[in-house]
Amino acid sequence: MLGYYGSYDVVVCGGGTSGVAAAISSARTGAKTLLIERVGQLGGQMNFSGPPGFSFAHLFNARHEQIIGGFAEETHKRLLEQGDALPHILPKWRSHYTFSYVDPDWWGLLVYQMMQENGVELMLHSLVTEVIKDGNDVKGVVVEHPSGRSIVMGKVTIDCTGEGEVCYQAGAAYEIESKDILEPSTVAFTADGVDWDKVLNYIKSNIDEFLFEQVHIPYNNMTIEEIKAEVLKVTDITEMGEIMGFLSLRKIGVETGEWHNQSGVGFFLMPKGGKILAHFQHSSHVGDADCTDVRDITRVEVECRNQDIIAWKFFKKYVPGFENAYIVRVCPEVRIRETRRIMGDYKIVFEDVAEARKFDDVIGKSAFPTGAKHAVGDKALALGGKAEPKDGGSHDIPYRALVPLGLENLLVAGKAISADRPSHHRFLQQTIVTGQAAGVAAALCARDGITPRELENDVKELQKILMDQGAILYGVH
Template sequence: MGYDTKYDVIVCGGGTSGVAAAIASARNGAKTLLIERTGVLGGQMSLSGPPGFAYARLFNSQGKRDVGGIVEETYQRLLKSGHALPEWRSPIREKAAYTFSYIDPDWWVALVFEMMEEEGVELLLDTLVVGVEKDGDTVTGVAVENANGRNTIHGQVVVDCTGEGYVSMQAGAETACVDRDTIQPHTLAFTVDGVDWDKLLTYIRTNPDQFSFKQLIFPYENANTREEVEEYYRKCYDIKELGEIMGFYELRDMALKNGDWHPYSGAGFFLTPKEGGHIQAHFQHSSQVDHAVPTDAWDLTRCNIECRKQNMIAWRFFKNYVPGFEHAYITRTCTELRLREGPRIVGEYVLTRDDVADCRQFPDTIGKSSFKAGGYHVAAMDTLAVCHTGKNDMAFPKDGGSYDIPYRCLLPKKIENLLAAGKCVSTDRPAYLRYLHQTMVTGQAAGTAAALSVKKGVTPRALQADIKELQENLVGQGAILFETR
């Protein structure tokens, strides 16, 4: 059987950004290949997590939707087929820009495979990109290794959706990353079923002071007070209203005193829907104490080992201390670390903390977001490593609004015919775009730009001269660029 070795667009990495990039590229007429090193698409929606929870940030704190396109399309398709729950947008959640659109992660993966077939995207799974072919500073293809050995595949435009910028680094692009001692801890998630939610909710209603409210209290004029949030917990009879549950402070301290807990992180979990409205608990608990950089396989190995140990500590705590978990059981452990921080390209523009804080708009916008800058510190406050306590880089979009993501953040300096999407786009550390909706927004834009570049016979960098054509194309795909809705 013969295989193609020439494509218009090659997307490297089949996670959330890669899925969006490949769909967008093919929809715009490009012969598209998506290469993924594992046998499944979806990344954080399938392999690392928190699957099903990440559709929580599609609105800003003014209650306006600022994310659309392929993100919204996949949600609506799953909602129609009964594999997603309606958006939960209570007043107390809207103020925090934390509404929930639960989806079943396994059905999401099935859907994206279906969409690949619908759009004519060719897949090459179980394949690792091990090098980049170049002519001077121009990328011409990639070298891959798989069961067929080592081969070269040529492409007019390559899109790096590896998350950690591996392809960009192989191409010689400049990247930035903090060191081993500073990098945010990674996690290895696991999912639990059999929880007695009524029993747990009884504990929550009678002990509202035992839970973290940072997710619901934002520094806006109309923000919820702690008293309002505690009252919200006292009256909660439906577990789906919570989305996530963090805290259990007295129980955790008791376990720590008894030697049944470790001092490295807090206790909590997200909620994940299954078919028929069934809810499971999804833990993103464990954190690597001896930090790991994603560019070192030895580091990642140590992190995997340590995270599995800490998972078992966390699980024994919930089984033995937390009401409602007496008969619960683990249904799966994710197969990959959730790499919370890694290299970012240095692009034509570096999105900054101040851009986020000022809700800055850009003439070359390719999408919006309203999530805070410095999210790695927020995550560390309760549920990850207690060694990360700094808050100096924290910033919230002013007035609860949204900020633009400029096209230039997808363009590595000096390297031609290469685009980046997902976590590795060009930002400073506080403005790091690592959440699902952000990765899919940049993925859809990169895939569309790659296809347009091929169609017009120009480099992605030269496409900036026709940025309005790219923007009109994205708006036509349902993306939100200029006005929130």
């Protein structure tokens, strides 16, 4: 039975980081907005399937200029004020890695509050299964939910599904790598009860095992001896940010079969109730899988959990400080790093990132380097090259990368925006930036009766509203 659910100015499909930002920003711009999410939890990779509390890395560039404000900064500030976030962490010796940790569960609670504050209508436990089109014009979507199937009509639809599912159903052009080189996927978990003094002492006593990344930061201008000296001064584990290394322990684990040899050994930090927890986002890596294929994603869910068990037993046995630790949460579904990239009116390419290029239709910035970031073996890392934005700066994200080729009344935000493989914008701070911009753009189009493509002709109002909402578009490298 197919029923009519309603008509909206803006329909946002997907309630992850990009979808949450899109829906709230759309409503703030005056649009009647509906957010459709297939589960009951908002936040996606921020607090459901990904690295909780880590989403706000890289709000600053390597010069420690803040380049991302807007929705990300707003939510961080609100949680910081209520004691559920840590202040921005800007370690001198990790100039291109900055951290702005938040409690992921409180972030999830906050975004529900913000939906109500801004009048966003929610449609949860609902899956978009079809796109309604008239020629190349997207008119709405068909949604399946516990009570059946419904038609939802929208003046503008935003695809925030992560895998570009709505654009795919609408017939959009896209790129995807062969599954043998797609980045691996992960089921993350979090542990408490860690003796952080022991962990920090081990790092300082084996410092060479933890600095392999810092040696290659082009804008750092610090010698390895200076970097070591800075690390030896650290007294608070939060200053470390991401902790990756334990190379000698990993070697033992691989030799004895006690480590699965599919990823590095390490974790992020996560604030929780005034404590710091260890969040394991790297401890399972399952590759050779296309997670748009139900058979592959099912296999990934199973194998990731097998690897998590192996990794946890390894940490408990070998890593100082984890003797009395215990798992407090396992993410309920896999974090998918890479599938489709929807081709748009502009395609962000390697040189745009490496050269820190600026665009007239800028809607946000990113300081994340190019290049695939994870691999099972070296297959994914071998493609595309890796480069930091030059001079410790950032590159602009152009509005046109959010407008799918050949389709009208449709925008894409999040990790599926138009980019080449090395420039894949899958990181959570990037998805929030593009989500916020897509939400404002869709609201303006609905108000003025124009398409997102027609908005390309004049983005000044879009940019003004984004800056009024706290976005940073100008004035930094």
